[in-house]
Amino acid sequence: xxxxxxxxxxxxxxxxxxxxxxxxxxxxxxxxxxxVELAIRELNxxxxxxxxxxxxxxSSKRLIGLVLxxxxxxxxxxxxxxxxxxxxxxxFAVMIGNFGQDQKKEKIYLDILQSEKVDGMIAAPxxxxxxxxxxxxxxxxxVVCIDRGLVDVDVDVDVVKVNNKEGVFGxxxxxxxxxxxxxxxxxxHPLIPTTLERVAGYEAAMHKHNVxxxxxxxxxxxxxxxxxxxxxxxxxxxxxxxxxxxxxxxxLTLGALKSIHERGLIIPDDISIIGFDDMYxxxxxxxxxxxxxxxxxxxxxxxxxxLLQNILNPNKLKKNFILSTELIVRKSCKRL
Amino acid sequence: xxxxxxxxxxxxxxxxxxxxxxxxxxxxxxxxxxxVELAIRELNxxxxxxxxxxxxxxSSKRLIGLVLxxxxxxxxxxxxxxxxxxxxxxxFAVMIGNFGQDQKKEKIYLDILQSEKVDGMIAAPxxxxxxxxxxxxxxxxxVVCIDRGLVDVDVDVDVVKVNNKEGVFGxxxxxxxxxxxxxxxxxxHPLIPTTLERVAGYEAAMHKHNVxxxxxxxxxxxxxxxxxxxxxxxxxxxxxxxxxxxxxxxxLTLGALKSIHERGLIIPDDISIIGFDDMYxxxxxxxxxxxxxxxxxxxxxxxxxxLLQNILNPNKLKKNFILSTELIVRKSCKRL
DNA sequence: CTGAAAGCGCTTACAG
DNA sequence: CTGAAAGCGCTTACAG
Numbered sequence: 001x002x003x004x005x006x007x008x009x010x011x012x013x014x015x016x017x018x019x020x021x022x023x024x025x026x027x028x029x030x031x032x033x034x035x036v037e038l039a040i041r042e043l044n045x046x047x048x049x050x051x052x053x054x055x056x057x058x059s060s061k062r063l064i065g066l067v068l069x070x071x072x073x074x075x076x077x078x079x080x081x082x083x084x085x086x087x088x089x090x091x092f093a094v095m096i097g098n099f100g101q102d103q104k105k106e107k108i109y110l111d112i113l114q115s116e117k118v119d120g121m122i123a124a125p126x127x128x129x130x131x132x133x134x135x136x137x138x139x140x141x142x143v144v145c146i147d148r149g150l151v152d153v154d155v156d157v158d159v160v161k162v163n164n165k166e167g168v169f170g171x172x173x174x175x176x177x178x179x180x181x182x183x184x185x186x187x188x189h190p191l192i193p194t195t196l197e198r199v200a201g202y203e204a205a206m207h208k209h210n211v212x213x214x215x216x217x218x219x220x221x222x223x224x225x226x227x228x229x230x231x232x233x234x235x236x237x238x239x240x241x242x243x244x245x246x247x248x249x250x251x252l253t254l255g256a257l258k259s260i261h262e263r264g265l266i267i268p269d270d271i272s273i274i275g276f277d278d279m280y281x282x283x284x285x286x287x288x289x290x291x292x293x294x295x296x297x298x299x300x301x302x303x304x305x306x307l308l309q310n311i312l313n314p315n316k317l318k319k320n321f322i323l324s325t326e327l328i329v330r331k332s333c334k335r336l
Numbered sequence: 337x338x339x340x341x342x343x344x345x346x347x348x349x350x351x352x353x354x355x356x357x358x359x360x361x362x363x364x365x366x367x368x369x370x371x372v373e374l375a376i377r378e379l380n381x382x383x384x385x386x387x388x389x390x391x392x393x394x395s396s397k398r399l400i401g402l403v404l405x406x407x408x409x410x411x412x413x414x415x416x417x418x419x420x421x422x423x424x425x426x427x428f429a430v431m432i433g434n435f436g437q438d439q440k441k442e443k444i445y446l447d448i449l450q451s452e453k454v455d456g457m458i459a460a461p462x463x464x465x466x467x468x469x470x471x472x473x474x475x476x477x478x479v480v481c482i483d484r485g486l487v488d489v490d491v492d493v494d495v496v497k498v499n500n501k502e503g504v505f506g507x508x509x510x511x512x513x514x515x516x517x518x519x520x521x522x523x524x525h526p527l528i529p530t531t532l533e534r535v536a537g538y539e540a541a542m543h544k545h546n547v548x549x550x551x552x553x554x555x556x557x558x559x560x561x562x563x564x565x566x567x568x569x570x571x572x573x574x575x576x577x578x579x580x581x582x583x584x585x586x587x588l589t590l591g592a593l594k595s596i597h598e599r600g601l602i603i604p605d606d607i608s609i610i611g612f613d614d615m616y617x618x619x620x621x622x623x624x625x626x627x628x629x630x631x632x633x634x635x636x637x638x639x640x641x642x643l644l645q646n647i648l649n650p651n652k653l654k655k656n657f658i659l660s661t662e663l664i665v666r667k668s669c670k671r672l
Numbered sequence: 673c674t675g676a677a678a679g680c681g682c683t684t685a686c687a688g
Numbered sequence: 689c690t691g692a693a694a695g696c697g698c699t700t701a702c703a704g
Contacts (some may be wrong), residue, residue, distance in 0.1 A: 049451035257620035333673035387697035
């Protein structure tokens with residue numbers, strides 16, 4: 001496997017020349033190049049990326065990292081898809097680390113990726129001032145944040161996210177126009193910036209239409225399936241339950257649906273529901289779900305694009321990219 | 337960042353000694369060890385994994401690869417979860433490559449992982465005699481195959497999968513006992529071994545109960561959402577449509593549900609359905625879906641366990657682990 | 673118990 | 689256009 005050497009021997013050149021052929025350097029004569037390429041094919045040689053990465057401090061290693069809070073969440077699966085597709089087209093490999101909302105685990109993956117000397121990373125901060133990620137940026141790595149930005153922090157970084165407030169605003173307004181006023185909001189974990197933005201959208205819409213906000217209708221615990229189910233049950237147990245519910249992410253929606261179905265309640269006759277996050281199978285639900293779509297795919301793709309730009313040009317100005325959401329009206333809400 | 341050296345300078349020892357401390361070698365005096373550890377902490381040093389991996393051909397790199405055909409499929413997400421949890425507990429990082437059923441892409445990820453010198457890989461072969469994976473094994477890497485085995489191939493390898501035939505058999509038998517005889521089967525891609533096994537389970541159950549098999553009721557194209565939707569539509573368009581349908585995976589099920597709902601058909605009144613693959617949100621569907629559960633999580637966990645054993649002891653006997661499936665009866669099938 | 677030195681497989685000035 | 693040589697950051701016999 002001492003391979004550069006073997007190829008060199010077979011082609012009767014120095015290892016430097018073989019290296020040049022591999023790296024498409026200009027300064028190799030066509031004849032030599034052909035000979036080396038033949039040898040490479042004959043030996044079925046492929047360069048040892050570990051050695052390449054160790055040696056070349058300047059050139060690209062063609063490897064990026066992707067650090068995600070929860071691979072169980074279909075939204076992040078879409079993000080992966082977007083990142084991978086773009087990266088793959090540009091001949092980059094993607095190393096994925098899933099930290100499951102656990103900051104210790106996040107740090108481990110970030111450390112590994114750094115010591116792997118990746119070209120850059122795409123990461124979803126675990127909260128607004130995620131020191132782990134800040135440190136990575138300070139260490140000089142190219143980083144693009146997705147889904148959640150970094151706030152009040154002394155580093156400059158690209159962010160790709162969605163206009164959460166506006167997206168929720170539209171959904172709540174739609175519900176109000178349908179005649180709903182007792183609109184519940186099942187939110188995610190209160191420390192996550194997106195949670196706050198989504199609550200703000202809810203409040204803004206209620207205010208605009210002069211609907212009184214009943215704080216007992218805004219429920220939060222975690223951002224997962226269990227929480228969605230649990231909080232929905234609590235809502236249904238209220239003396240005066242809501243006529244509509246807005247669920248602030250994928251997993252919460254699914255959990256809420258479970259509780260609704262368990263009670264034998266019919267959507268939308270007994271209760272209307274809109275979820276944040278559309279899923280490719282949202283129309284496979286019964287009834288097909290009305291949802292606020294944010295395209296994880298687009299976010300991932302844009303993030304990958306920005307990251308590759310940063311890698312090429314580290315001095316590029318950093319920006320925030322706010323993609324817009326879309327209200328997909330299907331059949332889970334009824335007019336009162 | 338020339339760090340071993342810096343630590344060595346600060347602690348006033350040689351780099352060899354620092355290396356020994358890092359690798360918990362026995363032969364360092366407590367006093368020296370303490371001094372080095374202090375220096376490491378003061379400099380916030382962490383070893384360059386790239387260099388470590390390049391240098392140490394024998395010791396473990398604490399990195400495994402996971403090569404999957406379709407990260408969009410929730411089953412594989414469960415697999416990831418299982419692998420990661422086990423790996424993480426044992427201090428291994430997991431590098432994920434998603435080849436999207438594309439063999440060229442599969443080869444690229446396999447090549448990257450090999451040149452990354454991972455300790456081993458977990459992979460789902462793209463078909464029964466996947467030469468890409470066979471080659472990796474021949475190159476001397478520890479590999480555990482999941483979901484799909486390798487057949488008629490001259491390498492010895494651990495396989496973790498599920499008893500597909502038996503799982504489908506039980507589901508079809510359940511349908512027959514409910515009084516169904518016109519039972520359709522929407523299968524996956526015919527080149528994938530699991531597809532064949534699942535069809536065999538279907539046929540075996542039909543035979544056992546003397547139900548005539550109508551070949552026009554067995555539909556196949558690809559293993560994805562679109563195919564599920566398309567094939568279900570074709571089934572519904574038949575002169576004498578089936579009273580029940582078995583869908584051979586996650587994505588096919590979701591696609592079929594879409595077509596059923598589009599027609600305004602009610603499950604289970606108008607048509608009964610059982611899907612292969614349970615999802616954590618299957619009970620969030622309306623009605624909650626009856627399904628054959630194979631635990632992607634368990635498969636992933638078992639595969640990770642086997643892989644770590646193989647890494648420790650490459651001569652370990654290779655085996656097939658066939659996990660069993662479970663029919664989860666919920667509410668998507670009715671008695672005729 | 674510790675250090676000097678070789679070497680993992682590459683890339684890249686430098687010299688010719 | 690090509691080669692000899694240094695060196696990336698580590699680990700590990702070997703010697704003491």
